[in-house]
Amino acid sequence: MLGAAMAVAGREAMRRALLARLRGDVARLNAGDYAPLLAAFADDAVLYFNDGPHRWAGEYRGRSAIESFLGSFTAAGIQGEIVDLWTAGPPWALTLICRFDDWADDPRDGRRVYANRTVLVARTRRGKIVEQRDFYEDTARIAEFDRVLTERGTPGPADIAAAAGERSAP
Secondary structure, eight states, rough: HHHHHHHHHHHHHHHHHHHHHHHHHHHHHHHHHHHHHTEEEEEEEEEEEEOOSSTTTTTESHHHHHHHHHHHHHHOOOOOOOEEEEEOOOGGGOOEEEEEEEEOOOOOTTOEEEEEEEEEEEEETTTTEEEEHHHHHEEHHHHHHHHHHHHHTOHHHHHHHOOOOOOOOO
């Protein structure tokens, strides 16, 4: 009985530590610094973003492609918050599920131009994310926000990758 209680307590302590780390990484992302979040991905990681008629649609394979995605995320002024985190599996091969709410305000007048709720599912290997899939509550909001960003001339992942001389998502 004591062993089971210690296992449950240990898993909860690990979840809380991961949640604190990820919230810190998202706070840095919100400030425009995506480096800590990028460091959480393995070199060969794949990020699958919701398909649709918008700049972020598709698959981002490898850390440089994911960097282009994160660069576009910060260029768009998107802010986010991890609401909660659930984990499953052994520490060396965790599956993470997190509720992530995101939004963006117009920098000219402060008006909210985008808000959505997301579930992120990530698989890890030896402490690094090897696969992440993003599921959005309302995908039409992403397309509408993309239209606003295009009108503003805000670069997308492909633009950022091209400027860096790399190929990004399709």
